[in-house]
Amino acid sequence: MRINVIKSSMPPFEEYVEAIRPLWDSVWLTNMGVNHEKLSEKLCEYLKVKNVSLFVNGHMALEMTLQALDLDGEVITTPFTFASTTHAIVRNGLKPVFCDINPDTYTIDADKIEALITPKTCAIVPVHVYGCICDVEKIEAIAKKHCLKVIYDAAHAFGCEYKGKGIGAFGDASMFSFHATKVFHTIEGGAISTEDEHLMKELYKLKDFGIKNEEVVDGIGANAKMNEFCAVMGLCNLEYVDGEIEKRRLVVERYREHLSNIPGLKILPVQKDVKPNYAYFPIVIDENIFGCDRQTVMDRLKENDIYTRKYFYPLTSDMDCYRGRFDPSLTPVAQQAAERVLTLPMSATLATDDVDRICTIIKELAGETAK
Numbered sequence: 001m002r003i004n005v006i007k008s009s010m011p012p013f014e015e016y017v018e019a020i021r022p023l024w025d026s027v028w029l030t031n032m033g034v035n036h037e038k039l040s041e042k043l044c045e046y047l048k049v050k051n052v053s054l055f056v057n058g059h060m061a062l063e064m065t066l067q068a069l070d071l072d073g074e075v076i077t078t079p080f081t082f083a084s085t086t087h088a089i090v091r092n093g094l095k096p097v098f099c100d101i102n103p104d105t106y107t108i109d110a111d112k113i114e115a116l117i118t119p120k121t122c123a124i125v126p127v128h129v130y131g132c133i134c135d136v137e138k139i140e141a142i143a144k145k146h147c148l149k150v151i152y153d154a155a156h157a158f159g160c161e162y163k164g165k166g167i168g169a170f171g172d173a174s175m176f177s178f179h180a181t182k183v184f185h186t187i188e189g190g191a192i193s194t195e196d197e198h199l200m201k202e203l204y205k206l207k208d209f210g211i212k213n214e215e216v217v218d219g220i221g222a223n224a225k226m227n228e229f230c231a232v233m234g235l236c237n238l239e240y241v242d243g244e245i246e247k248r249r250l251v252v253e254r255y256r257e258h259l260s261n262i263p264g265l266k267i268l269p270v271q272k273d274v275k276p277n278y279a280y281f282p283i284v285i286d287e288n289i290f291g292c293d294r295q296t297v298m299d300r301l302k303e304n305d306i307y308t309r310k311y312f313y314p315l316t317s318d319m320d321c322y323r324g325r326f327d328p329s330l331t332p333v334a335q336q337a338a339e340r341v342l343t344l345p346m347s348a349t350l351a352t353d354d355v356d357r358i359c360t361i362i363k364e365l366a367g368e369t370a371k
């Protein structure tokens with residue numbers, strides 16, 4: 001049977017249907033309805049953050065936050081991410097300055113940030129990759145010293161905590177994605193967490209065309225509101241998300257048991273003081289030791305109806321739309337990670353037998369090709 005790289009979690013059908021039934025009476029379908037309000041409150045609690053502003057998706061949440069903070073100049077970020085992070089910076093007329101990543105966590109290498117700071121630097125946009133979290137303490141110290149804003153792309157980090165603190169409580173703001181493929185989803189959706197009340201007000205306005213009141217439009221906004229059907233999906237899924245993360249944990253443990261000691265195959269570290277969410281399971285293949293390259297592993301799995309993803313590849317700095325504007329070789333660790341990484345199937349519903357089957361194929365390949 002076909003195994004996809006990702007499978008969305010679904011709440012029981014009847015629960016969703018019951019929860020949307022009142023919408024046929026109220027006919028309040030979008031524009032900050034009751035479910036929108038309820039989901040914001042519940043997410044504040046779950047994520048352990050002060051405020052949550054809901055959006056139509058994670059990308060618009062990030063893009064509008066950069067706009068609302070009224071930034072100008074250069075933004076230090078990483079190219080080892082989804083297109084969204086870099087696009088959000090560029091679409092705001094800001095210049096991304098790419099910092100290399102840490103070879104263990106795939107997140108921004110905090111020790112390389114300061115060398116990239118210039119008088120034009122206004123912010124840092126680090127990414128919590130695969131649910132691995134950034135060095136939030138070091139980043140905070142650098143930002144404080146140089147008066148820079150920090151906006152985290154926390155699209156992969158729903159429910160993660162560092163030293164008991166919600167991951168969205170770090171930095172000036174954090175963006176979460178609630179896309180169907182993420183650990184927690186609202187079909188499409190996203191949110192910003194922030195302690196900045198002024199930013200909250202600006203976002204409320206910007207995601208509704210910059211409308212301040214009936215007669216005053218004082219922001220050049222767009223439409224990025226979350227509708228009620230998506231908010232209800234979120235409320236239903238939130239009831240089950242702890243159970244889903246627990247199931248993911250078992251999948252990851254099984255993967256780890258199988259794949260921990262294979263020469264030339266690297267897996268994610270267990271991070272100290274971090275409550276993980278088991279969002280993805282990437283493996284990094286060093287062809288010289290493993291004996292064959294990432295493509296071969298991907299193809300062999302595909303022959304067995306198992307679908308993996310080169311995530312993230314290419315680097316955003318190497319994407320066709322940015323060709324000639326950046327030099328990917330300036331971030332060699334990220335460049336190598338992009339060439340070697342493969343994310344294996346990962347979802348709460350992935351059966352132990354399937355994990356075993358996937359790992360057997362990988363181990364066979366390692367046996368055939370080991371040097």
Ligand SMILES: *Cc1c(COP(=O)(O)O)cnc(C)c1O
Nearest residue numbers: 057058059082084155177178179
């Ligand atoms: C999913 C994702 C986004 C974008 O979120 P959407 O909700 O799909 O708009 C941004 N950054 C990263 C790292 C992501 O994985």
